[in-house]
Amino acid sequence: MIPFHVNNLDEIQWVDIVRRALEEELQCVDDDHPATISDVPKPLLCSKPEAYVPQMVALGPFHRHRQELHDMERYKIASAKRLQSLLPGANFHHIVNFFIKIELQIRAHYRRYLKFSGETLAWMMAVDVSFLLEFLRIFAVKNGEVLLGRTSSRLSHLVGCDRRTSAYNLLLCDVIMLENQIPLFLLHKVLELQHSSLQIAVEASFPVLIGFLKEVSPFKMLEISPWIDLGRYTHLLELLYHTVAPISEDHFETIEGDEMKSNQESIHFIKLFVKSTLEFISNRARTFILAVLKFLVTIPWRTMKSIPAMSIFTHPVEQLLFSQNDHTHPGPARDSNRMPLLEEIRIPSVTELTKAGIRFSATNGDISTIQFDAKSAVLNLPRISIDINAETVLRNLVAYETSIGSRPLLLSRYVELMNGIIDTAEDARLLSLAGVVSNHLKSDDEVAQLWNSMTRCVRLTRVENLDKVIEEVNRYYNGRWRVKMRKLMKNYVATAWECLALLVVVLFVLIASVQAFCVLFGCHPRYHGRRLL
Template identity: 50%
Template sequence: MAFSNQSSPSSNRNHHFDELRWVIQIRRYLEDSNNDEHGIPVTIFSVPRSLRVSKPEAYVPQLIALGPYHHWQPELYEMERYKLSAAKRAQNQLPDLKFQHLVEHFTKFEHIIRAHYHRYLDFNGETLAWLMIVDTSFLLEFLQIYACEEGKALKRVPSRMSHLVDNAGRKSAHNVILRDIMMLENQLPLFLLRLNLEFQLSSIQEADGVLTVMLNGFMKALCPFKMMESFPCIDVTKHAHLLELLYSILVPKPLEQPCEVIDINEDQTDAVESNEKSSKDHSSHIKHFFSASWSAASGLNGSAIRYIKQVLLSRPIKFLVKVPWKIITNLPGFSVLRKPVEHLFFSETSDKSKLEDSNINKPPLIEEIMIPSVTELINAGISFSATKGNMTTIQFDVKTVTFYLPTVSLDINTEVILRNLVAYEASVASGPLVLTRYTELMNGIIDTDEDVKLLRERGIILNRMKSDDEVAKLWNSMSRSVRLTRVPFLDKVIEDVNRYHNSRWRVKTTKFMKKYVFGSWQFLTFLAAILLLLLTSLQAFCSVYSCARWFNPTIIGE
């Protein structure tokens, strides 16, 4: 039982604070020996404000309230008669017991019910028990739609609810209820569903069996990774609520590893050694560049080419090769060329050095989350392939240059479900936010409807929405996160893809042209000055000597 100053919809109904009632509740709670919450984790949270502000309607139920958080909202109270009808039908199925016996049984678990909720529940024990019985009765009746064996439904939809729900989920009200059921603030503890079913059936074992069949069908219909080869077995005794159950399917336990963020301040000695190593690497690349230039020129013929060979073999050029790159860039006029040349020839080595020096446990920067779009990656030679699994199948094969992603099915319910899963992960996870990182990855590679089309053609996206543009908007709107953490296997994929993409000469040249040619007036001015100097020198040279003797006579003859 958690006490909080945070206001809730249930407490807002009281216009005046009742001090005597508050003291009675506190005394009762402290004196009750059954209120031992040790070992009962909080599982139902309020959505963090940083997530709620981006799209509030994705976290607040639109049609039906389940549980205490939104129970007293007037706009949701019209569904109360449908919940009462479900409770009435549940009462008729009780063999020899009255509904009051079920209320008394629920009241015994009051302290466990309260322990599951993050907010303080301003209800007395009996009110809370009645609320939970009515809501669990409705939820069980809704879940029975998904209880199938050999493709046949085990129970028909009650006639009173037939206009709201259907097995195929084609009705709009059905989808609204489905989205409301999967909202974080609308969750019901799963053990209450077991208690309700136990009273309707002969034993708790039979209740667990029926509930397992319901949840199996429900999760298979709801899971966005539709092509999973082996759907995990569901143990209803080990899960807190429906949203947590779906999260455990999408993010298996081995991935939920604690991530310790360690900031390491490198000393000056390491920095000097790193700079010396970088300088040596640059010098070796200068030698390699001139060596490649000589190899390319050695196969050419003509008097002009022989003249170029003589220039390359001259003492000034030999001296220039031996001079360290750091000294060359400090010469007058060459300082402007330093960044462009390093960007064009040394960027791969520099990036690799930075990756090796960086600490893997540090939280990622915004720049590290960025990844080229699907269109850009395909243009760089990377191919995409769909996998039949969950997020553990995401990988980048450097040998085949293939980016593997699981097949994800998207419909009108997906965004709300994913947003609430991210909110749950942010509230409960002490380690890396795996699902959040996955949504950031998809947001990074999908920019336009063309990116969605390319993934759809490769079987990675199953689009059940109106258009590819809606899918692009879905992923692009899910960019907000409560915190940044590293997810080792996903971060490695992102780094490998970025490294391969940035190492392509086409990408290097494009970036070079944009940054240093079209976007740098200093570089353009320097090139213009060099060109003007060369033309002036050539004009002066030709005015004194005959230039024709330097060129191939056959060319002049033509």
């Protein structure tokens, strides 16, 4: 993407890039591989910069000039030397020369304009790919076991044998950050030089990438297919995103025969007609019964309401008994394209839901497994592991989802859901007991703080499945008698106490007035006795 305004850029370099972009006709490349490596949206970046800005290693061009990250350059060069020794009949210059030839294809993956020459960009990518490949090899999985001992001596002391060092956690977070991504096709090109075939190179990358996904994914129990179409994803963060928030089957169209399709449409029409007819009859019958009951109780109820002392109690009873009448006449259908209101996102906490009789169940799947069964009052949530790296991973996944803008913000909505139901350490503890949250932090309070610190996504959005779950949970919760009584006590008991307090004050004033009158004018029992007689 060539910007219209380029500041502080060498004119000859700019003209050369424009000329080659026009000559090589990269329009097809831009269409097939849209730029998915972008800057983190400002509202998210300002909330917690250290979760989006690499702290130890710079991969790619975005953070190349940061001085505090230059200490890792020697490790990168060591990885490049190690890679050069593994290339049969080639050297490192072959990789650089190939990257120079595909310079514009590399630039097309980044939304930000890269102020580097073609040769500088090629050397930068070649060195970074060497380091990234060596780091990813520690996650290679074979027969379900992680194969260690593949790292160089320089990198091994950073990672550690048990992968529990602080440097390892920093590297893992830096590698998954949105602004630190490298196009995956560059890794495949380097592996192709090692294995002499692109197919063999892709097959060799499977255990490496699957091991990395299992290590970095917060959903540890998620089954990752060993036959991932790596050609569909442009970088590691995008690959991780589509494993935790895959596109549901509803987004895909199936091709059927005309006769079968026609039969299914007819059956669907008949079912819809019968359902609509039954709903119409049911609503009319319910309305008639409520009208009769309302007529029978109207006269005595008005009499009770006319008594001042009884009006305090009749209003909450009306809210409790006749609130169901409002639900029988639902308003117009909600527009699925309309932006949701803040009130529509609110959901009771885990503690409140538990008191209302709702139980939680953990699923071994992705976000699409979130469901609520109103009959059994069970809310199914995917099992998630919260460790020291979970917040950085989740934040960058949300940042990537926000930046692509081509699909609903499914993961952002999930984060909002978890943020809504987890308010305190007790909420986190209850989810841990249910197996939904696997806590690897120091306390439940840290888990609650993690979810509460997650910033709301840049824009509110609708996700049909999750919105339906939230709506069903709220409907079940608000329909419980215990919840209704609690709301009535909260809304009207305070008013009743205010009225009682007012009566006490009035009585106190009257008594004080009588006492003052008696002090001034005298109140003798004989006098009252004579008047009474």
